[in-house]
Amino acid sequence: MQIYLPIAEVSVNAFLLLGLGGIVGVLSGMFGVGGGFLMTPLLFFIGIPPAVAVATEANQIVASSFSGVLAHLKRKTVDLRMGTVLLIGGLVGAALGVIVFNYLRSLGQVDLLVKLCYVVFLGIIGGLMFIESWNAIRKSKTSGGRPTRRKHTWLHNLPFKMKFRVSGLYISVIPPLIVGVLVGILAAIMGVGGGFIMVPAMIYLLGMPTKVVVGTSLFQIIFVTAFTTMLHATTNFTVDIVLAVLLLVGGVIGAQIGTRIGVKMKAEQLRIWLAVMVLVVCFKLGLDLLIEPIELYSLGEGGH
Amino acid sequence: MLRLLSLLLLLALPAQAEEEIILGLSQNEIDITATFVGSEILLFGAIRRDAPVPEGNLGIIVTVAGPEIPVTVRRKERRFGIWVNVDDVEIAAAPSFYAVASSADLSKVLRPSEDLINRITIPQVVRHVGTNVLDSQSFARALMRIRAENDQYQLLEGAVAISRDTLFQTRIQMPANLTEGFYVAKIFLTRDGNVVDEYETSIPVKKVGMERWLYNLAHENAFLYGLMSLAIAIAAGWSASAVFGLFRR
Numbered sequence: 265m266q267i268y269l270p271i272a273e274v275s276v277n278a279f280l281l282l283g284l285g286g287i288v289g290v291l292s293g294m295f296g297v298g299g300g301f302l303m304t305p306l307l308f309f310i311g312i313p314p315a316v317a318v319a320t321e322a323n324q325i326v327a328s329s330f331s332g333v334l335a336h337l338k339r340k341t342v343d344l345r346m347g348t349v350l351l352i353g354g355l356v357g358a359a360l361g362v363i364v365f366n367y368l369r370s371l372g373q374v375d376l377l378v379k380l381c382y383v384v385f386l387g388i389i390g391g392l393m394f395i396e397s398w399n400a401i402r403k404s405k406t407s408g409g410r411p412t413r414r415k416h417t418w419l420h421n422l423p424f425k426m427k428f429r430v431s432g433l434y435i436s437v438i439p440p441l442i443v444g445v446l447v448g449i450l451a452a453i454m455g456v457g458g459g460f461i462m463v464p465a466m467i468y469l470l471g472m473p474t475k476v477v478v479g480t481s482l483f484q485i486i487f488v489t490a491f492t493t494m495l496h497a498t499t500n501f502t503v504d505i506v507l508a509v510l511l512l513v514g515g516v517i518g519a520q521i522g523t524r525i526g527v528k529m530k531a532e533q534l535r536i537w538l539a540v541m542v543l544v545v546c547f548k549l550g551l552d553l554l555i556e557p558i559e560l561y562s563l564g565e566g567g568h
Numbered sequence: 569m570l571r572l573l574s575l576l577l578l579l580a581l582p583a584q585a586e587e588e589i590i591l592g593l594s595q596n597e598i599d600i601t602a603t604f605v606g607s608e609i610l611l612f613g614a615i616r617r618d619a620p621v622p623e624g625n626l627g628i629i630v631t632v633a634g635p636e637i638p639v640t641v642r643r644k645e646r647r648f649g650i651w652v653n654v655d656d657v658e659i660a661a662a663p664s665f666y667a668v669a670s671s672a673d674l675s676k677v678l679r680p681s682e683d684l685i686n687r688i689t690i691p692q693v694v695r696h697v698g699t700n701v702l703d704s705q706s707f708a709r710a711l712m713r714i715r716a717e718n719d720q721y722q723l724l725e726g727a728v729a730i731s732r733d734t735l736f737q738t739r740i741q742m743p744a745n746l747t748e749g750f751y752v753a754k755i756f757l758t759r760d761g762n763v764v765d766e767y768e769t770s771i772p773v774k775k776v777g778m779e780r781w782l783y784n785l786a787h788e789n790a791f792l793y794g795l796m797s798l799a800i801a802i803a804a805g806w807s808a809s810a811v812f813g814l815f816r817r
C-alpha cells in the first residue's frame with residue numbers, strides 16, 4: 265500500500281516502513297540503542313530527503329525508547345539516578361554539539377565530517393567491544409564464568425561521590441557527567457540519540473552492569489531525542505508525522521520483542537552482537553567513502 | 569542575434585491563425601491525497617481551420633512543466649583516498665517535472681532554431697549559469713540524466729496520436745513525487761518543423777485533505793506540531809508496552 269508523506273513529499277510503501285520500524289525496534293530494545301544510526305541511512309536509501317529522515321527519526325526514537333524503558337522499568341533494570349546525571353551532561357553536550365555543528369556547516373563539507381565521525385567512532389567502539397566480549401566469552405567457557413573483580417583506579421578517588429544502588433556503584437558524579445557531555449556533543453553532530461556510544465561508555469568507563477545499562481541508556485535517549493525533535497520541528501519544519509507514525513508503530517512493537525529477547529541473552533552475547541552490528545554499519549559507510557560511486561553527481565536544494 | 573532570428577522567422581511565417589489549437593484536459597487539477605500514487609493526465613484537442621488544409625508536414629508537440637526550482641548539482645572527486653563533494657554548480661532554474669510528447673521524432677517535427685526560440689526540448693528548459701567550474705555543461709547533463717531516471721523528465725517521441733489531420737491526443741504519466749504548484753501544459757502545432765500555433769494552460773497540483781492540514785500545521789504552528797508528534801510517540805510507546813504487558817499475564 266502506497267502512502268504519500270505530506271512533509272517529505274514522496275510516496276512510499278507503508279508496509280516497507282512498518283517492517284523497517286519493526287526490525288530497528290527489535291535491535292533497539294535488545295541493545296538499548298535508539299537505532300538512529302541504522303534507520304537514518306535506510307531512510308536515505310528508500311528516497312526520503314535527508315533533512316526529513318534525520319528529524320523524523322528523532323521522533324520515532326522517542327517512541328521506541330519510551331516503549332523499551334517501560335519494559336525495563338518493570339524489571340527494575342533502569343538506574344534512574346545514573347540516568348538523570350547522564351541526562352544533565354547529555355543536554356549540555358547537545359547544546360554544545362549544535363554550536364559545533366553550525367560552525368562546521370559554515371565551513372562546508374559537514375556531510376563528509378558526519379560520515380567520517382560515524383566511521384571512526386563506530387569502528388573504534390565496535391572493534392574494542394568485539395575483542396573484549398570475545399575474550400569474555402572464551403574466559404567464561406574455560407573458567408566457569410566468574411567475572412573478574414573491577415580494579416580500583418583513580419576514577420574512584422574523585423570527589424562528589426554518589427550511591428547508584430541499582431548499578432551497585434559508589435562513584436563520583438564527575439565521570440558520568442563528562443560521559444554525558446561527550447556523548448551529547450557527538451549525538452548532536454551525528455544526528456542520533458547516541459545509544460551506541462553511551463552503552464559501551466557506561467559498561468567500560470563507568471563499570472555499570474550490562475543488564476542495567478540498556479534501560480538507563482534508553483531512559484536518557486528519550487529526553488535527548490525529544491529535545492532534538494522539537495528543535496527540528498520548530499526551526500526546519502522537517503518532522504513528517506505520517507512517516508513517524510508508520511515507523512513507530514513497527515518500532516514500539518519491535519522494541520517490546522527486543523527487550524524480551526535481550527533479557528534472555530547472556531551479557532557477553534548481547535555485547536558481541538551489538539559489536540558486530542556496529543562494525544557492519546561502519547564497514548558499509550567506510551566502503552561508500554572508498555569505492556568510486558556509480559553516479560558522481562548528486563542533486564541538492566538550490567541556494568547556498 | 570536570437571531576437572533578430574525570431575523576428576525574421578515571425579516575418580517569414582505565413583499569416584497567423586490559419587490553424588488554431590483547441591484543447592481539452594481529462595482533469596483540471598491534480599489533488600495529492602494520502603494515497604496518491606501519481607496521476608495520468610489525458611490531453612486531447614483539435615486543430616481548427618478557417619481555410620483549406622495548408623501545405624507542409626503536420627506535427628504536434630505537447631509539453632508539461634512543473635514549477636521551476638533552483639538546484640545545486642554536486643560532483644564527487646577522490647581526495648586523500650575518499651570520495652568527497654568537490655565542485656558544485658547552481659542551476660538557476662530547472663522544472664521539477666518536465667515531459668515532452670510529440671507526434672513523430674522531434675527531429676522531424678521541430679527545427680532546432682524553433683526549439684531555441686520556444687524552449688521546447690529538455691536541454692532548452694534547464695538553464696544553467698557559468699560558475700567557477702569549466703565544464704558546467706556536464707553538470708546540467710547530470711541533472712537531466714538523474715531526473716530522467718526518476719521519470720521526472722520524460723521524452724515521449726511519437727506519443728501524440730493524430731487522427732485525420734485534425735484530432736490529437738496524448739497521455740502523460742505524472743510520478744508520485746510531485747512538487748506542489750502550477751504545472752504548465754503547452755501544445756505546439758508545427759508545419760515542416762516551424763511552430764504555427766501555440767496553446768498554453770495550467771494545471772494546479774496541490775495537497776488536499778489531511779495532507780494539506782498537516783503541512784499547514786507543520787509550517788504555521790510548528791511548536792504545536794512538534795508537541796503533537798511527541799505526544800503520539802509517547803502514546804504509541806506506552807500503548808505497545810501496555811498491550812505486551814497484558815500478553816505476559
